[in-house]
Amino acid sequence: MNYSAELKKFVTSQYVYSAIRITLATVLPCLVLAHFGILKEYFLFPLGTSFVALTDQPGPFIRRRNALTFAIFCFVVVALIASLVMTVKILVLMEIIVFGMFFSLIGVYGQRLAAVGSLSLVVLAIFIDGHLTGSNIFKSLLIFASGCTWFLLIFLIVTTIQPYKLASQMIGENYLQLAEFLKIKANYYQKNPDFDKLTIQVIAKQVGIKNLQEETRETVFKTRTIVNESTTTSRLLMLMFLNSMDLHEKLMTSESDYQKLQQSFEDSTILVKIHDYLNLLSEEITNIGISLQIGTRAKPMFNLELEQKNLNADYFELRSKQLTPDNLENFMILRQILMRINEITKEINEIYKVFSQNVKLAKSLSTGLDLKKFMPNEEKLNFKVLRNNISLSSSHFRHALRITIALLLGYLFSLFQFFAIGHTYWILITTVAILKPAYSITKQRNLLRLYGTIAGATIAYVILHFVHFNAVLFVTLLLSMILCFSLLKGRYFWAVLFMTIYVFMSFNFLSPGKIDVIFKDRILDTVIAGIIAFLVSYIVLPVWEHTQNLDLMKKSAASNLIYFQSVISKFLTEDFDLEDYKVKRKNAIISLANLSDNFQRMISDPKNQQKKLEVVHQFVATSHLITAYTASLSQYSKNNEQYPEIDAESWSRKIEAEMQQTSALLNGEEMSETLKMESRIEPEDSSIDDMMMKRRTEIEENEIVDRRDPDKISHLTELKNIHDILELIYDVAKEQRKVIEKYKTETATPPQS
Structure with missing residues (x-):
């Protein structure tokens, strides 16, 4: 494994970039508030910032801006109502039912509003018992709303300064996924490949590529600055994405009868040489992806012309020595594979040429495509769509019922205080985080959440027990936040681990000396929420795949x-x-x-x-x-x-x-x-x-x-x-x-x- 390339892929990705933005937007106000000694009193400010930040999904600027504005409105309304009715238990139960159903059902309008709905329920959990609002409810809500609005302001400034950054990073990630896809395909040519395992890997990678392509299509084709402007950057980005789609198809064309191929050329080294050359091409595609993520122009890493010439020479030498009437067809298959590899090489060289376009040339480039035809289908924002999903035949409605029942069970459990838990809202937050529409994802998240919480809590406990320098603890907090937000989408276990660490660090700064209580509460609440989520997902109207x-x-x-x-x-x-x-x-x-x-x-x-x-x-x-x-x-x-x-x-x-x-x-x-x-x-x-x-x-x-x-x-x-x-x-x-x-x-x- 090329560890240097792997580190570059991670560090330059949209996830790390977004994580740093969220962390700075959250932490900088904390530093200012701590400097004036009012961080405890204004803690709802950074909390609101982080909640709104987590609803920001990749996509066109207008949709992101509208979603963030809607999120702020939802959060403030939920916090207000939860703060007003928190002393009347019957009203709290009604509130859980109404909000649980509504904010789960708005997921019918896509992932963006599904994220807003989930975080609105987290806000409900935070404000449900009034432990953060204090005696002056409206002052607390004003602080919380200000924190929410602060992230929207940060978002508007950053996207104005760097309008193409997200699109460039997402297109770069497309190339990185294609590079991984080619590496898997290359393994078909190694000695004694595991064909069944490779087929599973190819199919799984196709799923990842498809999901990413859909997200990138929406971002690129619906971002006005890319579609309508005739700037060098906008046209080159459009072409780079369209080229990635064509490259994907060329990678798919290398499908052959690999078992027959291995049997035909098992005594030759030609297949291993193909494997090595495909890995070189994969590194070139990786290089293109990383350059796009950074925002620099890529230059070829290898002399592909020489490497390609050597590979073809090896084929012709083998052909001249071993070609017979009996194995003619086998050599024809191999020749065709080499031609397809040559096509992939040409495509990569063309992509490098696009990178090197000057301003005058770039302005003349045109896709010639009706981009509307390539847009992903999306539900319209009208009440009819929501109404049509209020039925037991709708998977969204069933999920909303499961979320609502799980939240009711979690809240009722917290009222009895069986274990004298001090942070019962963690049960509700964890339930929302774990419980997903698909049982399989709920099951997987349940285990990862438990393992991540235990590991993170143990590491945080050890750090807080032995380290007493605030500067070191603060750096640990920053790094944990960045890593948590960076890994939230792809590495859930690690995201939860780092999330647990930064939660412990945050509580330690707010209320030093309570590490034992937090450790017990965090793990116990996670176990309770996990049990509730598992039982509800398995028993209450499950939707099996x-x-x-x-x-x-x-x-x-x-x-x-x-x-x-x-x-x-x-x-x-x-x-x-x-x-x-x-x-x-x-x-x-x-x-x-x-x-x-x-x-x-x-x-x-x-x-x-x-x-x-x-x-x-x-x-x-x-x-x-x-x-x-x-x-x-x-x-x-x-x-x-x-x-x-x-x-x-x-x-x-x-x-x-x-x-x-x-x-x-x-x-x-x-x-x-x-x-x-x-x-x-x-x-x-x-x-x-x-x-x-x-x-x-x-x-x-x-x-x-x-x-x-x-x-x-x-x-x-x-x-x-x-x-x-x-x-x-x-x-x-x-x-x-x-x-x-x-x-x-x-x-x-x-x-x-």
Whole structure:
């Protein structure tokens, strides 16, 4: 592992940048207040700042600004009502029900408002018993509101000074994810690879890439300064993101029959050399990503031209020594792989050229795309959407019920004071943090929260017991806050660990000498909240992942069919709509990632809820292959070559018939005899066989032509690869149809008692 690159990736990421901004916005007022000796009295100021800061999700400036403004309004209203009714228990219970339902349900409008809703419930937990408001409620609320508004002011200043920073960092992260994806793909070429493990890693990484691409699309395509302005930076950022999408597709096109490849060349070092070269390309992509995150222009790290030349020379040398009529096809497959690697190399070189564009050139660059077509779908902010989700059939409504019941249980538990806990609001805060719509995520967060809290509390206890220098403790507080906010999205255990440390440090500065009480309360509250969250998520109207499988499989099958039709159309007619193709490619990748993500969560569900697990896994795997093979075929659709030898019409009808049968089965429809007949069509590609026979004869007669141009490939090799890809797509589509036949049969057959 390149530890230097890993450290740069982390330090320059949007998460660290955001974490530093949140930490400084929170801590600087504390220093000023502490200097005047009024930090305890005005502690609600930094608290409000940190709460609003945590609602700031990546996205376009206007949406972020509006969400922060809405968050401030919600927080102040919740704090006001909670402070006014805190002495009347029946009103407190009603307040929990109303706020619990409303702030959980607004998650139907997307992640941004879901974050506002969750933090509003945390504010409710903080103010529910009045321990922070003191006797002067309105003064406390004014301080809290001022702290909330302070972060909005910081946000407006920072985004005005650096309007492109977030977009640049997010695009950079896209490249870093692609680099990791290529590293996984490279491992298929190492000695004795674990194919099953690698396939799981590829599918999981696809999910991460899809989620990040969706977030980046929203940020880039809906940020006016990037879309509308003709500045060098805005145009280059747009092009860098679009190039990352094309690079993603090229990385997907490297899908091959790796097991056959390993068997064919197990006695050669060529596959290991491919593995090493792909890792070099991965480092170059990483370099591009880090440069984008920093905001500097990237320069190539390696002499790719020389490395590529050496790799191609190794191939031609192996070919001249070992090529025979029997292994001709294997060398054709390897040649095609090298051509795809050359395409990836060209794409990386093109990206470096974009980096080096001067101002005059950059102003003439244009995407030529209708960006609205690539925007992620989003619920409109109208009451009808919310009203339609007030039903037990809505997963959002079920989640709102679970949150509300869990909060009621936590509050009622705190009233009895079984364990004489001093910070009972931690139960409610932890419950909100753990309890998520999916049982699998709740289960995972529960364990990570418990382990992180215990580890963090132990470390903080030791530090506070042995270290008595305020300067050291303050630095520890700062670092813990930065690391907590940086890791909150991707490394929940570590985020909780550092969160616990900075909470201990904060309480120590406010009330020194109470470390034993805080230690006991923090761990005990976390355990209690964890038990409540687990029981509620398991018992109260749970939404198991297997209930989502059928809909997601339908969408994936339909998107793959449309994607294939878009690609094969170039072989049938000369028209090829690049924009339409890119939209369909995007939809296919998103549908595949959603299905894969759901399957990953299903694995964490209880065993009795992992229904048809193996069948769903097979469907996910075959869907991934269809998407990847179609991406491979698309490389031939986008060039100007013609392939009349390919019976494209028959292949189109044959493959589409199989895919349509799968969709029909998923939708509960009868498979028509017409589709069954069309799936048995035999394409007339006999001329390719004749050409292959002729080529074998030439090789047998020692007429091997040593073509040394790495950028050119024989027409026969292209034809053979197109034929093989079409055959692979058909075989996988047929296998997928059989998987669904099995799925439907097992679903229709009642279990034996």
